Amino acid sequence: xxxxxxxxxxxxxxxxxxxxxxxxxxxxxxxxxxxxxxxxxxxxxxxxxxxxxxxxxxxxxxxxxxxxxxxxxxxxxxxxxxxxxxxxxxxxxxxxxxxxxxxxxxxxxxxxxxxxxxxxxxxxxxxxxxxxxxxxxxxxxxxxxxxxxxxxxxxxxxxxxxxxxxxxxxxxxxxxxxxxxxxxxxxxxxxxxxxxxxxxxxxxxxxxxxxxxxxxxxxxxxxxxxxxxxxxxxxxxxxxxxxxxxxxxxxxxxxxxxxxxxxxxxxxxxxxxxxxxxxxxxxxxxxxxxxxxxxxxxxxxxxxxxxxxxxxxxxxx
Numbered sequence: 001x002x003x004x005x006x007x008x009x010x011x012x013x014x015x016x017x018x019x020x021x022x023x024x025x026x027x028x029x030x031x032x033x034x035x036x037x038x039x040x041x042x043x044x045x046x047x048x049x050x051x052x053x054x055x056x057x058x059x060x061x062x063x064x065x066x067x068x069x070x071x072x073x074x075x076x077x078x079x080x081x082x083x084x085x086x087x088x089x090x091x092x093x094x095x096x097x098x099x100x101x102x103x104x105x106x107x108x109x110x111x112x113x114x115x116x117x118x119x120x121x122x123x124x125x126x127x128x129x130x131x132x133x134x135x136x137x138x139x140x141x142x143x144x145x146x147x148x149x150x151x152x153x154x155x156x157x158x159x160x161x162x163x164x165x166x167x168x169x170x171x172x173x174x175x176x177x178x179x180x181x182x183x184x185x186x187x188x189x190x191x192x193x194x195x196x197x198x199x200x201x202x203x204x205x206x207x208x209x210x211x212x213x214x215x216x217x218x219x220x221x222x223x224x225x226x227x228x229x230x231x232x233x234x235x236x237x238x239x240x241x242x243x244x245x246x247x248x249x250x251x252x253x254x255x256x257x258x259x260x261x262x263x264x265x266x267x268x269x270x271x272x273x274x275x276x277x278x279x280x281x282x283x284x285x286x287x288x289x290x291x292x293x294x295x296x297x298x299x300x301x302x303x304x305x306x307x308x309x310x311x312x313x314x315x316x317x
Contacts (some may be wrong), residue, residue, distance in 0.1 A: 026205030030069050034091060037115055039108055042098075045091040046084040046112065050076030053145075053312050054118050057083045058109065060127020060152070061222035062184040064090025066205045067126070067292065074300035079122075079307070084112055086132070088218025090209050100221035102128075102234040106135035113143060120312045122146040124303070126292070127264070128222055130154050131241055138244035145312050147253045148303055150291050151264040155242040155271055156235065160228060161263050163190070167223050178220040184210050193260045193288035202293070245275045252310035253279035256299055258287030280306060 037044040047065055049072050057068045065083040072081050085092040086105050098104075109132055113121070121144045125133040130152025137144040167173045167183055176182040184207050188198055210216045227235035253276045257269045266283070273279060282302055287294035 024204065024208065025201040026066070026208060029201055029205055030066055032065075032069075032072065036092075037112055039087065039111060042087055042093040042095055043091075044084065044087060044093075044108060044112065046082060047072065048116075049081045049083070050079055052079040053120060053122065053307070055079050055081045055122045055124060056113070056118065056133065057081060058123065058125045058129030058133040059083075059086070059089070060125075060129045061089075062187055062210065062219045063127070063206060063290075064209055066090065066208075067290070068124075069205075070292065070296040071124070071300060071303065074296070075304065078304070082112070082116065082118065084109060085209075086128075086218065088221070094209075094215050094217060096214060096217065100218055101225055101237075102131055102135065102227075103237045105132045106139070106237070109133065110136045110139060113140065119143050120145040122148065122307065124148045124150070125152055126150040127152055127289070131238055134245070134248075135237070135241050138241055138247055141247045144248065144251065146251055146307065146310055147248065148306065149253070149255050149272065151258050151261050151268075151289055153264060153268050153271070154238070154245060156227065156238055157268075158228065159267075160226065164223060164226070164263065167220075168226070173223070174220055177223060178213055178216045181207065181210060181216055181219075183219050183223065184216070187290070190262070191289040192293050193258070193286055194294045197293050249276065252306070254282070254302075254306045255279055256282045256291065256302060257284065258289060258291030258294060259283050259285045260287060261289040261291070263289050 032047045032049055035046050035048050055075065059065060059067050064085045068083050072083060075081060087098060087108055088094050088100055113136060123133045123137055123144055130149060131154050134154040167177050188203050188206060192198060210219060225234050227238050229235065255269055255272060259266055284291060284295050292299055
């Protein structure tokens with residue numbers, strides 16, 4: 001691949017792109033082959049690395065498949081890792097006129113699962129990846145075998161951090177998030193507990209796809225879509241996911257939580273444990289919201305041990 005094409009402007013008649021060259025330092029941290037699924041004419045980018053039991057890694061906002069790179073490198077020798085970029089994120093298309101809602105992201109991921117005929121899936125989710133991934137799992141429970149959750153949620157809440165609430169301020173919030181890239185740039189500093197992990201290559205990789213107003217639309221729309229009241233467009237979608245979590249109680253669960261997360265605080269972990277009291281839990285006291293950036297060396301063996309402890313039955317493969 002000579003470079004990664006990122007849309008910089010879209011009109012009714014034409015699209016223009018700029019190339020993120022492979023020579024950029026972050027590319028060395030992301031040595032994966034790009035694959036794509038066409039969804040209603042849009043490129044839905046994903047990674048498909050390794051062979052074996054399927055691990056489906058679902059990112060949140062404002063990250064992309066780059067966030068999972070260390071787990072992909074650490075586990076692809078034994079497992080098949082499928083790592084999508086949501087429409088509007090990462091190396092997927094970023095259409096201007098699009099239904100950037102929770103239900104649409106769930107539908108997109110469901111179509112990827114069906115197109116690749118993924119079965120006995122182990123779901124690994126972070127941030128918005130929780131409700132998106134669990135939205136698919138509760139719709140297709142027979143296809144999912146194990147669950148590993150990182151600092152996320154799949155239920156309604158009335159609490160929101162002020163730092164995110166400010167980003168939802170009409171007009172000014174959109175200018176800050178979509179115009180100035182405040183949300184993604186602030187996350188590089190505020191979402192980690194170990195700032196030394198944020199090397200220039202890591203920082204540039206996390207924000208590389210979000211290099212223009214148009215390419216940051218999904219970041220703002222994710223923030224806008226957080227359902228805080230019954231009137232919110234995605235409120236019922238989230239309520240439906242929450243009501244169906246009981247369908248997944250028979251499968252093994254593991255929670256790995258960055259305890260210094262100011263967004264998905266430990267209270268969210270406790271809410272999950274109300275649903276899954278038998279889950280394996282690892283509370284990482286020196287990790288923040290970007291828990292995998294802070295603690296991937298510890299997380300990779302934890303995930304590997306969990307998968308070995310709960311093997312997929314041979315008869316179901």
